[in-house]
Amino acid sequence: MPCPIRVKLGKMRVLSYTLESPQTNERITPTMTVSRTARAMQEMLWRRADQLGWETGFMERERKLTGSSFVTGLVSGWQNDPDSSVAGLAQAVGNAGTPITRQGLDQRFDAKAVALMRKMLEASLEVVLGHTAVPDTILSRFSAVYLTDSSVVTLPNRLSEVFAGSGGYGEQASTSAAKISVRWNITHGALEALDITDATVHDRASVAHHGAAEVGSLQIKDLGYFKLDDFRALGEEGSYWLTRYKVGTTVYDEHGERLSLSAWLPQTAGKRLEAQVQVGARQRLPSRLVAERVPAHVVEQRHERIHETARRNQRPASQLTLEMAKWTLYLTNAPQSLLAAAELFILARYRWQIELLFKLWKTDLGIDRWCTQNPHRILCELYGKLLVAVVTHWLLLLGCWHNPRRSLRQAIPTIRGLAWQWANSLDRLDLLEHALRSLVRALSTCHMDRSRTHPRHFELLEPFAA
Numbered sequence: 092m093p094c095p096i097r098v099k100l101g102k103m104r105v106l107s108y109t110l111e112s113p114q115t116n117e118r119i120t121p122t123m124t125v126s127r128t129a130r131a132m133q134e135m136l137w138r139r140a141d142q143l144g145w146e147t148g149f150m151e152r153e154r155k156l157t158g159s160s161f162v163t164g165l166v167s168g169w170q171n172d173p174d175s176s177v178a179g180l181a182q183a184v185g186n187a188g189t190p191i192t193r194q195g196l197d198q199r200f201d202a203k204a205v206a207l208m209r210k211m212l213e214a215s216l217e218v219v220l221g222h223t224a225v226p227d228t229i230l231s232r233f234s235a236v237y238l239t240d241s242s243v244v245t246l247p248n249r250l251s252e253v254f255a256g257s258g259g260y261g262e263q264a265s266t267s268a269a270k271i272s273v274r275w276n277i278t279h280g281a282l283e284a285l286d287i288t289d290a291t292v293h294d295r296a297s298v299a300h301h302g303a304a305e306v307g308s309l310q311i312k313d314l315g316y317f318k319l320d321d322f323r324a325l326g327e328e329g330s331y332w333l334t335r336y337k338v339g340t341t342v343y344d345e346h347g348e349r350l351s352l353s354a355w356l357p358q359t360a361g362k363r364l365e366a367q368v369q370v371g372a373r374q375r376l377p378s379r380l381v382a383e384r385v386p387a388h389v390v391e392q393r394h395e396r397i398h399e400t401a402r403r404n405q406r407p408a409s410q411l412t413l414e415m416a417k418w419t420l421y422l423t424n425a426p427q428s429l430l431a432a433a434e435l436f437i438l439a440r441y442r443w444q445i446e447l448l449f450k451l452w453k454t455d456l457g458i459d460r461w462c463t464q465n466p467h468r469i470l471c472e473l474y475g476k477l478l479v480a481v482v483t484h485w486l487l488l489l490g491c492w493h494n495p496r497r498s499l500r501q502a503i504p505t506i507r508g509l510a511w512q513w514a515n516s517l518d519r520l521d522l523l524e525h526a527l528r529s530l531v532r533a534l535s536t537c538h539m540d541r542s543r544t545h546p547r548h549f550e551l552l553e554p555f556a557a
Contacts, residue, residue: 123221125531128489129523131218132482136163137517139214140207147206149199156199159517160189162211165475166482167514171507173457173476187514200468208474212285215481220488222279228495228552229434230278233331234307237283238442239299239316241272242449243290244459244473249466255289269473271458272297275445280492282484285477295321304330309425311442319374326424333439336420338412342380343369356418357384365432370422381432382420390417437551447499452480455503489527490534495552501537506530 137159144150144158164184168175171183178193185191230236246254246267256268268290274283286298294300294315304310306329317337325332336342342350345367357364363383369375385393393416401408421439423430430438452458458476461469486506491497509530516522539547 123489125489125524125527127221128485129520129527131220131485132513133517133520133523135211135215135218136166136482140211143207143210143214147203147210149203149207156184156189156191156195158207160184160187161199161204162207162475162478163187163514163517164189165208165471166479167510169457169472169476170479170483171510173455173460173479174462176462183511183514186511187517197465197468200465200471202467205467205470205474208471208478212474212478212481215478216282216285218485220281220485222281229430229438230552232429233278233309234305235276235278236309236438236441237302237304237311238275238277238445239273239310239312240442240445240449241270241294241297241299241315242453244269244271244453246473247464247466247469250469253466253470254287255291257291270294270297271449271477272299273445273448274299274302275448277441277444280484280488282481285481287477304328306330309333309438311438313442319371319376322378322422322424323374323376331423331425331429333421333423333425333435335439336380336382336415336422338409338415340370341372343375345369347375352418352420353414356382356420360384360386363432365427368422378422378424379427380420380422381435382418383436384418440551451499451503452477455500456480456483486527486530487534490531491537494535494538496538496547498537498539501539502534505533505537 140159140162141150141157144161149161150156150158161184164187165180167187168180168183172179175183176193177197181191181193181196184196245256245265246269248266251265251267254267254269256265258266270286270288270290270292272284272286272288272294274285275281276283284299284302288297294313295318300312300316304325309331310325311333314335314337317334317340319340322332322334342352344350347369350368361384363381365379365381368378368380370378370380394413397408397412397416419436421435423435425435453460456476456479458473458480461472463469463472483503483506486509487497487499487502490506491499491502509526512526513523516526541547
């Protein structure tokens with residue numbers, strides 16, 4: 092049984108330095124390049140992995156397996172195939188520089204290996220890669236646009252001393268689960284925070300939620316982070332926030348009269364309403380409310396989801412929640428001059444990008460899957476596959492983030508096919524850069540087609556381009 096390891100990863104620094112032009116004294120942001128990415132991968136997965144291998148006790152003088160071969164082999168092996176067997180992983184470790192048998196590798200999944208993979212994940216979030224230029228759209232009106240959300244990975248009950256779960260209901264019920272919280276800067280694409288905690292920890296207690304917000308930035312968060320005091324603090328710091336309305340929150344008009352939302356909101360599908368309001372029975376937070384009445388078929392879909400959630404939680408659906416499902420409501424402190432109602436709805440829709448990111452991590456990268464009952468190996472897979480997610484994200488930013496039509500889902504198979512090539516090129520910077528340039532050329536074709544019936548997010552942003 093592994094030792095309990097409580098994990099809270101620090102904020103990822105997008106930039107740890109700036110450059111200044113000697114002529115203008117302007118701050119210059121380093122751009123993300125093949126050379127910078129190759130050096131970062133070499134430093135992290137080769138030199139840093141060996142250093143942490145010694146520090147954690149994973150590497151011992153009488154053993155041949157190095158930290159870099161172990162880490163690089165697992166990362167490239169799981170990137171190539173998230174459901175790889177131990178035999179497949181042993182081949183990947185051999186490709187990374189240290190031949191090893193399946194039995195020999197299986198024996199190395201112990202507490203020291205868990206500590207090494209955890210330390211590597213922490214270290215990966217300190218890597219400096221620079222920014223990727225993006226076209227001028229609604230996003231560029233803000234110094235940064237952040238999406239924050241979390242997802243839960245259910246673990247075997249035997250790991251409840253490491254990550255505590257709430258039990259839950261149904262077949263997926265477990266007393267052990269890890270909550271992964273992410274703060275994603277969609278202006279530049281960087282994952283600026285990644286936090287792993289017990290699943291019982293509230294979203295608002297995560298590092299991802301409490302990251303610093305620069306002046307002029309916009310925070311878009313789900314209802315799990317809804318707290319009027321937090322919104323007030325963001326406004327006082329000079330940043331903006333955008334959130335869905337939380338059912339049951341008291342709303343007053345600008346004169347202080349309490350509103351009955353169901354009677355006051357639009358009664359015709361497609362009609363929008365916008366007003367300055369005060370939110371909260373005590374706080375009376377000045378806000379801007381934007382609402383739209385949705386069609387009957389959307390209401391029906393929402394009611395189905397509400398009843399399904401109530402069934403899973405073994406409690407009746409709230410009548411107020413069912414009634415408020417007739418509208419889409421948002422609250423923000425961004426003025427109309429900065430963000431018109433139509434633009435607000437587009438940005439709010441962007442929040443689903445982080446849901447798609449978690450889906451990609453689970454479906455395509457397998458962060459919630461393992462083929463073992465060994466608790467040490469399960470934790471190695473959890474940390475290791477999150478490290479795969481970070482490295483894969485670097486490659487996505489390098490190869491296709493600059494393209495508004497990018498398709499991250501299409502890019503994954505292309506990246507998967509390169510895994511063994513970059514893994515055996517880490518000790519040769521020229522070969523590694525050659526592999527990454529080949530990847531960039533291939534990723535240029537990974538883009539979404541236009542859709543007349545369901546416009547993509549890049550199509551919605553195009554009319555507002557500068």
